[in-house]
Amino acid sequence: MSPRTVFSPYARLFTVPGSVSFSLAGWVGRLPAPMLGLGAVLLVEGETGSYGLAGAVSGTLALSYGVAGPQWARAMDRRGQGVVLRLAMAAFGLAGVAFVASVVAGGPRWSWFLLAAAAGATGPNIGSLVRARWSAVLDPAGRQTAFAFEAVADEVVFVLGPPLVTLLATLIAPPVGFLAGVAFGVVGGLWLAGQRATEPPPHPVDRHARVRRASVLTPTLLVVLVTYLAVGTVFGAIDVVVVGFAEAEGVPALSGLALAVFAFGSLVAGLAYGLARLPGSLASRFVGTAVAFGLAAQLLWSVGSLPVLVVCGFLAGLTIAPVLVSGTSLVESRVGPGVLTESLAWTITGLTLGVTAGSALAGAAVDAWGAEAAFAVPAAAAALAAVVALAGAPLLRRPAVPRPQAGTDRVEHRTAG
Template identity: 65%
Template sequence: MSPRTVLSPYARLFAVPGSRAFALAGWIGRLPASTLGLGTVLLVEAETDSYALAGAVSGTLAAAFALASPLWARLVDRRGQGGVLRVAMVALAVTGLAFLAVVVAGAPQWTWFVLAAATGGASPNVGSLVRARWAHALPEAGQRQTAFAFESVVDEVVFVVGPPLVTVLASLVTPPAGFLTGLLAGVVGGWALSGQRESQPPPQPVRTGGPRQKSGILTAPVIVVAVSSLGVGITFGAIDVVVVAFAEEEGSPTSAGLVLAMFAVGSLLAGLVYGLLRLPGTLAARFVACSVLFGVAGQLLFVVGSLSWLMPAALLGGMAIAPTLVSGASLVESRVPRASLTEALTWTMAGLIGGVTLGAALAGAAVDAWGAQDAFAVPALAAALGGVLALVGSPLLRTPAAGGPGADGEVPQASPEAPVERQAAG
């Protein structure tokens, strides 16, 4: 079978009108996901020589993003993506530049935390917005799984390109360059996405005089996926800090970006394969199995002793990332009302980013206290935590949430009204 035939499900995605444009804008717009956190670590560490402070500031930015992004998503569901994105991009540019200025100028450190929080709070989750566009455009559940797998691959491409770019710019040009590049890419991509009105899902304004609509966060699958994503996020946040410190201890600081890219390469390859498979079992079972696999793969970090071993460990460990994220997104998409889809997807990512906050802070303190090699215990144990939380929450996934479009074990088809809405929106 030729590669063209194998990859044809992905090619068919881009027959959807406007899909190439919003996919490209979404790819550029989510570059801050892999650059702002690492860029903050490199920037603050260069100014203060403290990984603990760098992790705390980076974690503050991530925490603000985790708290604010669902609010942006709710506004998007109610008012549409275009106008909300434009406001957010202006706010992101202003707050991000102000944060960079106070760090470089050596302003009081409390201003660093305030503006880091403001920058994170001004950042909507672009990946969730793009996934909502795919869910709106594709009538078949199999197509949506392929689209979500493609978006997971895009996420990993971001993490292949971003960390090496930030590390090289910060190490060879100037520490602020990495953060600034990620910030400008996010603003440009988000602004470009905001102008693509034809492909955005129609707004779902709040109805007055009727029963209050439940938020996507009130469904059991969203809660389970968001909570279990906490462990995954701690792993991600800790890896950024520990790998940078370990590469520096090994005398090769520029290798940090390459190691982080290896995690992303492994996830990218696994995501491409997962999107083509039609696996047996329920969506809930796939999510739990992938989460447990992620937890097991994370234990490879306990035996890291050199950069030469860390590279293959990163590649193998990365292969568990995309299936976990794709299976979680597919499960949530099958169980929540269409009007709350963007918010529901964003809440699951909020659990992930909330974990990044905690992971960056824990890893920074661990590096300063134990050294970089022993600090790999933080991401390894966090990966195990993600698998355990998914297992503990699995009984809640057996019954479909009230108001959700799907049932356990079934990938839902689009509602009869969906094609009509798409034609009207087009």
């Protein structure tokens, strides 16, 4: 079978009018995801020498991003992506520059936390916006492929972002890495905001707000969100521990490359997962991939050198995209279109709240135990993700919510305006 035949499901995605442009804009807009957290660690640690403080500041940024993400998504579900996204990007650019200025100028440390929180709170989750666009125009089979492709796009970002921010911060100056992430986010966000033809139709708020909240916070979403909280803890901890480990090994510039190996493994697995037609329900796939993720991450206990870290990182990375794609697909299958963007944003909130906890815990662990011993933090968090998914499995046994035919919303949206 030729490569062209194997990858034809991905090629068919881009026969959708406007899909190339909105997917590429979304990819650029996601570059801050791996760059800002690591950029904040490199910036603050470079100014203070403290990984604990650096992890706490980075975690604050991630926390505010996670809390604010669903609020931005709810506004976009109601008013449309374009209008809200332009406002968010203006605020995000200002807050990011102000944070760097405060750290470099030696401003009071409370201002670092305040401005880091502002930078996180003004950055909508671009990935959920792109996935909402795919969901509006594809059937369920196409959505699995699209979500797998977006998971791969995420991993390409995480392959390129850490080495890029590390090189910019170490070879030029620490602020440059963080500011580059801000610039990518603003450019990608404004580019996506300008693409009105593929924007999902807004669903103005009705008078039954309580009913709507109940429709968002379903048992399925809560199980995925809490599992992703543990998964995100792994991500946040790995950023800090790998930076500390590379510095302890005397090669700090290689920390970004070591982090990229995790993402490369996930990229490979994401491509395969999007093409596979796996047996079982979406719920069983989610639980299975979460258990695989928890088991694979136990390899981190064996890390004692950078070559071992690279091998373990790649093998553990092979389990990342499957658990993210399966969880997103499960949530997407069980919500109505009026709350789709918000529901997807809540899954990202779980991840980013976990990143907050992981950054803070790992920063304290590196300072107290040393970087090698601190790999216990991401390993334990991954095991917790598997346990949560298994414990929540009974809550996932319910049918999917019927969805409108692909393209229906798009026709109504164009007719309306």
